[in-house]
Amino acid sequence: MATKIYMDNAATTPVRDEVLDTILPYFKEFYGNASSVYSIAKESKKALEKAREQVAKGIGAKAEEIYFTAGGSESDNMALRGVAEALAKKGNHIITTKIEHHAILHTGEYLEKQGCEVTYLPVDEFGKISLEELEKSIRPETILISVMFANNEIGTIQPIAEIGKLAHEKGILFHTDAVQAVGHVAIDVNEMNIDLLSMSGHKLGAPKGIGAIYIRKGIPILPLIFGGAQEKKKRAGTENIPGIVGLGKAVELAVSEMETETKRLIHLRDKLINGILEKVPHSRLNGHPTDRLPGNCNISFGYIEGESMLLLLDAMGVAASSGSACTSGSLDPSHVLMAIGLPHEIAHGSLRLTLDRGNTEEEVDFILEKIPDVVQKLRDMSPLYEEVANKKA
Amino acid sequence: MATKIYMDNAATTPVRDEVLDTILPYFKEFYGNASSVYSIAKESKKALEKAREQVAKGIGAKAEEIYFTAGGSESDNMALRGVAEALAKKGNHIITTKIEHHAILHTGEYLEKQGCEVTYLPVDEFGKISLEELEKSIRPETILISVMFANNEIGTIQPIAEIGKLAHEKGILFHTDAVQAVGHVAIDVNEMNIDLLSMSGHKLGAPKGIGAIYIRKGIPILPLIFGGAQEKKKRAGTENIPGIVGLGKAVELAVSEMETETKRLIHLRDKLINGILEKVPHSRLNGHPTDRLPGNCNISFGYIEGESMLLLLDAMGVAASSGSACTSGSLDPSHVLMAIGLPHEIAHGSLRLTLDRGNTEEEVDFILEKIPDVVQKLRDMSPLYEEVANKKA
Amino acid sequence: MEYSEKVMDHFMNPRNVGVIEDASGVGQVGNAKCGDIMKVYLKIEDGRIEDAKFKTFGCGAAVATSSMATELVKGKTIQEALEVTNKAVMEALDGLPPVKVHCSCLAEEALHAALWDYAEKNGVKIEGLKPPVDDVDELHHMENEE
Ligand SMILES: Cc1ncc(COP(=O)(O)O)c(C=O)c1O
Ligand SMILES: Cc1ncc(COP(=O)(O)O)c(C=O)c1O
Numbered sequence: 001m002a003t004k005i006y007m008d009n010a011a012t013t014p015v016r017d018e019v020l021d022t023i024l025p026y027f028k029e030f031y032g033n034a035s036s037v038y039s040i041a042k043e044s045k046k047a048l049e050k051a052r053e054q055v056a057k058g059i060g061a062k063a064e065e066i067y068f069t070a071g072g073s074e075s076d077n078m079a080l081r082g083v084a085e086a087l088a089k090k091g092n093h094i095i096t097t098k099i100e101h102h103a104i105l106h107t108g109e110y111l112e113k114q115g116c117e118v119t120y121l122p123v124d125e126f127g128k129i130s131l132e133e134l135e136k137s138i139r140p141e142t143i144l145i146s147v148m149f150a151n152n153e154i155g156t157i158q159p160i161a162e163i164g165k166l167a168h169e170k171g172i173l174f175h176t177d178a179v180q181a182v183g184h185v186a187i188d189v190n191e192m193n194i195d196l197l198s199m200s201g202h203k204l205g206a207p208k209g210i211g212a213i214y215i216r217k218g219i220p221i222l223p224l225i226f227g228g229a230q231e232k233k234k235r236a237g238t239e240n241i242p243g244i245v246g247l248g249k250a251v252e253l254a255v256s257e258m259e260t261e262t263k264r265l266i267h268l269r270d271k272l273i274n275g276i277l278e279k280v281p282h283s284r285l286n287g288h289p290t291d292r293l294p295g296n297c298n299i300s301f302g303y304i305e306g307e308s309m310l311l312l313l314d315a316m317g318v319a320a321s322s323g324s325a326c327t328s329g330s331l332d333p334s335h336v337l338m339a340i341g342l343p344h345e346i347a348h349g350s351l352r353l354t355l356d357r358g359n360t361e362e363e364v365d366f367i368l369e370k371i372p373d374v375v376q377k378l379r380d381m382s383p384l385y386e387e388v389a390n391k392k393a
Numbered sequence: 394m395a396t397k398i399y400m401d402n403a404a405t406t407p408v409r410d411e412v413l414d415t416i417l418p419y420f421k422e423f424y425g426n427a428s429s430v431y432s433i434a435k436e437s438k439k440a441l442e443k444a445r446e447q448v449a450k451g452i453g454a455k456a457e458e459i460y461f462t463a464g465g466s467e468s469d470n471m472a473l474r475g476v477a478e479a480l481a482k483k484g485n486h487i488i489t490t491k492i493e494h495h496a497i498l499h500t501g502e503y504l505e506k507q508g509c510e511v512t513y514l515p516v517d518e519f520g521k522i523s524l525e526e527l528e529k530s531i532r533p534e535t536i537l538i539s540v541m542f543a544n545n546e547i548g549t550i551q552p553i554a555e556i557g558k559l560a561h562e563k564g565i566l567f568h569t570d571a572v573q574a575v576g577h578v579a580i581d582v583n584e585m586n587i588d589l590l591s592m593s594g595h596k597l598g599a600p601k602g603i604g605a606i607y608i609r610k611g612i613p614i615l616p617l618i619f620g621g622a623q624e625k626k627k628r629a630g631t632e633n634i635p636g637i638v639g640l641g642k643a644v645e646l647a648v649s650e651m652e653t654e655t656k657r658l659i660h661l662r663d664k665l666i667n668g669i670l671e672k673v674p675h676s677r678l679n680g681h682p683t684d685r686l687p688g689n690c691n692i693s694f695g696y697i698e699g700e701s702m703l704l705l706l707d708a709m710g711v712a713a714s715s716g717s718a719c720t721s722g723s724l725d726p727s728h729v730l731m732a733i734g735l736p737h738e739i740a741h742g743s744l745r746l747t748l749d750r751g752n753t754e755e756e757v758d759f760i761l762e763k764i765p766d767v768v769q770k771l772r773d774m775s776p777l778y779e780e781v782a783n784k785k786a
Numbered sequence: 787m788e789y790s791e792k793v794m795d796h797f798m799n800p801r802n803v804g805v806i807e808d809a810s811g812v813g814q815v816g817n818a819k820c821g822d823i824m825k826v827y828l829k830i831e832d833g834r835i836e837d838a839k840f841k842t843f844g845c846g847a848a849v850a851t852s853s854m855a856t857e858l859v860k861g862k863t864i865q866e867a868l869e870v871t872n873k874a875v876m877e878a879l880d881g882l883p884p885v886k887v888h889c890s891c892l893a894e895e896a897l898h899a900a901l902w903d904y905a906e907k908n909g910v911k912i913e914g915l916k917p918p919v920d921d922v923d924e925l926h927h928m929e930n931e932e
């Protein structure tokens with residue numbers, strides 16, 4: 001069955017028409033290496049610096065504070081490892097959360113093996129960290145706080161400005177993985193006291209394989225990729241000009257449309273959430289009811305398992321996800337759902353529908369019409385549900 | 394002046410028509426995240442595995458031994474750091490050469506700060522390492538030999554099979570930076586005893602920002618980018634499907650055309666080299682006369698400076714380079730030209746013309762016609778040449 | 787490298803290239819940072835620079851600044867010529883890329899070296915002029931962005 005309704009925009013998005021049109025000339029026409037001196041290379045250089053401006057503007061930064069990378073994972077790795085190495089003399093303690101993306105969590109584990117100490121803050125039932133707990137976990141040797149802007153699974157948005165304020169009061173650097181937030185939520189790195197920020201193009205209509213890291217001017221950081229003098233010697237490698245141009249354009253578009261698009265998406269999201277909770281018994285919303293990404297709907301259905309649900313939906317042409325797409329190869333229940341306190345079997349029965357500009361009200365209505373049957377079909381097969389049904393009877 | 398003759402293919406190449414056509418559907422149509430379960434993601438997964446086959450086949454490897462990265466620099470960093478970390482218990486000595494790309498050299502310097510010892514082998518006047526010297530530099534604690542397949546500036550091809558044989562006799566891993574070689578020179582990782590190999594898409598008609606590393610099955614290596622389970626947990630990050638598809642296609646095309654294209658290029662290259670040496674006094678060829686990349690012409694002109702030459706050529710619509718494009722932002726004379734023993738001022742006057750499938754015999758003739766005047770114009774301005782001219786008079 | 791139109795004009799059509807056979811002062815300086823060299827010839831009469839010529843082994847910026855610097859000093863008195871600093875030359879060229887700022891020092895220093903040579907030969911003292919150095923870069927600690 002061909003996909004008709006794509007509701008997995010948190011996993012990845014199609015490249016936007018305007019973005020693809022903008023990048024196309026940079027493959028065959030303006031293909032020069034931005035580091036070269038001749039004319040055709042100047043087009044690349046110009047495009048590079050324009051995109052840097054666009055990305056910077058989208059988060060309230062200066063162009064010179066934007067460094068292009070190959071994606072969110074690279075940016076996350078660079079932030080943690082680069083700061084840990086640069087500040088090794090100052091301290092070895094990093095604070096992050098239990099619900100970060102694996103690009104942060106696994107880098108944290110790696111750093112622990114290298115002699116760092118990492119605190120993974122718990123979250124409440126809505127997926128929020130506690131500022132008091134954060135403050136208590138700060139030590140003299142704490143060099144970095146890394147808290148994601150918005151969670152990729154349950155959509156919860158953290159109190160970023162407050163975290164940034166606290167970090168700066170204590171003289172600690174603050175990194176945020178904003179891969180799910182950039183282009184979807186308003187961000188100002190200065191107002192929010194953010195020192196480092198990760199983003200990834202394919203989450204907002206730019207291609208896969210391009211990302212960026214914002215590094216506040218003067219912040220000490222080591223490169224993750226050594227080599228040529230690109231990106232002011234902070235990230236080597238011939239610049240991915242089409243990707244970079246695409247990221248610039250996508251950020252510019254997303255930020256300019258954010259106000260109207262956010263309103264539209266929140267309406268659709270809440271219709272979807274409330275509709276499902278109403279129509280399907282034994283269902284619960286995961287994540288914060290209001291402090292959540294405009295497009296994120298994550299619901300757990302008791303007594304059924306996620307993959308089966310995805311397969312039935314796929315058969316109807318609906319693309320959705322159950323937990324993070326990156327880890328769907330693994331069989332562990334999502335660490336995020338565990339962290340908000342869901343029991344194992346409930347965590348397994350979670351469905352994530354993430355909406356973006358491509359989605360319509362008709363699609364939401366279609367899902368609302370079909371989902372009760374899908375859930376019921378699986379529950380009828382479930383030995384766990386049998387007991388519940390019997391009890392009721 | 395718009396570029397009419399592009400002779401800087403070692404810096405980067407335009408994306409080939411066939412390659413762009415192949416990758417286009419993966420931006421907006423088949424945009425699924427390869428890790429997801431639904432139908433549209435299966436297209437991505439299929440494309441990913443097909444490209445892995447194509448790349449593997451191009452170097453005589455198995456598909457499962459190919460890992461996609463964001464480019465040559467990342468692959469180089471990963472090879473050195475990943476092996477150094479994985480084998481830290483076994484030893485801390487790495488052997489490489491003085492003429493490697495900065496992606497290797499600067500990673501080597503970084504590893505030295507981490508406690509590794511790195512030997513940088515010298516090269517002879519043609520840019521070749523000595524096998525005897527290599528053998529002598531091997532120690533009980535040597536864990537890795539990294540020698541580039543072909544040099545990006547002077548085009549010299551190393552005796553890779555012999556190095557691989559020696560490395561394996563001594564039980565040492567062998568990595569080669571084949572960024573300039575893949576698609577241009579025949580490679581067989583098994584015959585050549587290569588354990589790790591770096592490549593970069595944009596050097597052979599695939600887009601910028603995609604690369605790969607071949608890792609022989611069973612070789613111990615740590616990831617450089619931690620996170621999701623992509624690339625068998627060796628390289629995290631949502632897969633850059635268009636880039637990957639493009640790399641696969643480009644390798645397949647290049648290898649299938651290699652025989653005829655190599656013949657054509659060697660003819661053009663040698664015509665260019667011999668023509669310039671004949672027409673311009675005080676000029677010399679850099680690199681090996683025959684063991685060199687089919688498209689590489691690197692010549693030093695006494696008494697003049699490279700950048701000025703590039704600007705005059707650019708004004709005629711000719712794009713060329715003087716030393717590695719990656720470092721042209723720096724002011725140091727090329728470390729490669731210094732390593733082959735050129736004095737400072739001769740190294741400064743080097744011109745690199747690198748030909749590829751887009752170049753024609755007419756273009757070579759045009760360069761041969763124009764270059765003597767360009768050189769003469771600059772020599773007439775040069776205080777160094779004045780002395781020579783006076784002596785003669 | 788993004789050069790201004792003026793830089794490109796002075797590079798493509800450099801003014802005052804050449805040698806003055808009976809020069810009053812000749813100065814040659816090298817830039818150890820990049821290995822480039824510039825030589826300036828001055829013809830000075832009655833304390834006024836009547837003619838200036840140069841030869842330069844260097845990048846586009848070095849050639850353009852050589853051309854502009856010699857243009858600027860022609861017709862000036864010696865004291866006025868001392869005000870033709872690398873900054874003045876850069877301004878006259880509508881600026882240089884940051885990594886090329888050091889190239890403009892070559893012109894200033896070569897000019898000073900030629901004036902020093904003139905002073906030595908004629909036994910005059912030029913107020914504010916310092917003896918030439920081997921390496922221009924020791925004088926100018928340029929804030930090259932990283
Ligand atoms: C020999 C060699 N190694 C590594 C690289 C780095 O490749 P990339 O710029 O794609 O990261 C290059 C090209 O710049 C190269 O020529
Ligand atoms: C919150 C978050 N961080 C990091 C990443 C990694 O981004 P990428 O896959 O582009 O490397 C993702 C998406 O996969 C994400 O959702």
Ligand code: FES
Nearest residue numbers: 305307330331332
């Ligand atoms: S039974 Fe298949 S994943 Fe549990």
Ligand code: FES
Nearest residue numbers: 820822845848889
């Ligand atoms: S780089 Fe040497 S003078 Fe400009």
